[in-house]
Amino acid sequence: MNSAPPLGHGQGQHINRPPLFNGEYYSSWKTRIEDFIQDEDYKIWVRITNGPLIPTNTDSKGKKVPKPTENYGEADYKMLGKNAKAKCILVCGLIPDEFNHISSCTSAKQIWDTLKNAHEGNLKTYEMNVDKRGEGNKEKNLGFKATESDKSDINDDDLTLIRRNFKKFFKRGLNSAKKKKTPPKKEKIAEKPQDRGCFKCGQTDYQIKDCPMWEVEWKKGRAEKEKKEFLNKKKNKKKNKQCMQLGE
Structure with a gap:
């Protein structure tokens, strides 16, 4: 609300003029x-x-x-x-x-x-409106006074029991909150069993890493490599011999 004085109240009122109403007060x-x-x-x-x-x-x-x-x-x-x-x-x-x-x-x-x-x-x-607000505040004050009077009737044993129950309730609430926050465990997807057997030779008694064909192929490849090296040496030796004869 406006705290300023009504119009004309600054230096008092003139007794020969009616007081002026400015819409307020x-x-x-x-x-x-x-x-x-x-x-x-x-x-x-x-x-x-x-x-x-x-x-x-x-x-x-x-x-x-x-x-x-x-x-x-x-x-x-x-x-x-x-x-x-x-x-x-x-x-x-x-x-x-x-x-x-x-x-x-x-x-x-x-x-x-x-x-x-x-x-x-x-x-x-x-x-x-002010009265309604005042009644609401009175009810709050009465409720507050009632709780204060109730506290005076509680002895030390009751307070101890209340504290214990409150702590249990508080811990239970924390545990339930943690459980809620824990994300659900994902279900493990069953792994598909690996296909047994070797698809290289067709045998089912062992897997491809244990297949004896690897050793056969390795030996075969090594024999071919040695053969090529032998032929190359022989060829080079023949060329060298021909060059020496031409030089003579």
């Missing part, structure tokens, strides 16, 4: 304007609360009817003058924004009631 302004009007003329205040007085005549049936303006007397004009002054005091105590709310009102009572409904309605709503 309605309760404060309401009290001050009542005092101002009652001090000015209490009859004017009655016109605001009860409504304006209208000059009337009594017809042949005994009913009061509005008096024609051409028949007004001095007392009638004084009566209407107080109605006008009551309205003027209220209007002069409003800023333009607040005046716009009551510009269509034709009497001081209508102005007063319009302002009251507009601002006291908001105030009551605010107070109701």
Whole structure:
């Protein structure tokens, strides 16, 4: 809420001017304007609360009817003058924004009631909300007091038992949390049995690494290599012999 003082409160109020209402602090302004009007003329205040007085005549049936303006007397004009002054005091105590709310009102009572409904309605709503919040805080405080009073009835043995149970419960909660965090074990995929036997020679008594064909092939390859080396040496020896003969 705005903590600034109402408009016109900086250096006090002038007793010859109505207090100004700036749209805030309605309760404060309401009290001050009542005092101002009652001090000015209490009859004017009655016109605001009860409504304006209208000059009337009594017809042949005994009913009061509005008096024609051409028949007004001095007392009638004084009566209407107080109605006008009551309205003027209220209007002069409003800023333009607040005046716009009551510009269509034709009497001081209508102005007063319009302002009251507009601002006291908001105030009551605010107070109701504050009361509800206060009741909620009271319930919290009562609950807190009740727990404190309950604690006073617990002896040392009960406290020890409560601590033990709490520790067990706390450890159980940690263990369950760890179990939950542990990822599920993957199921081992059954390994396919290796095909038995040697696909090189077709025998089933041993695997390919133990196949005797490896040794046969190795020996065969070595014999061919030795044969090639022997032929190459022989060929080279023959060439060398021919070269020597040509040299002679």
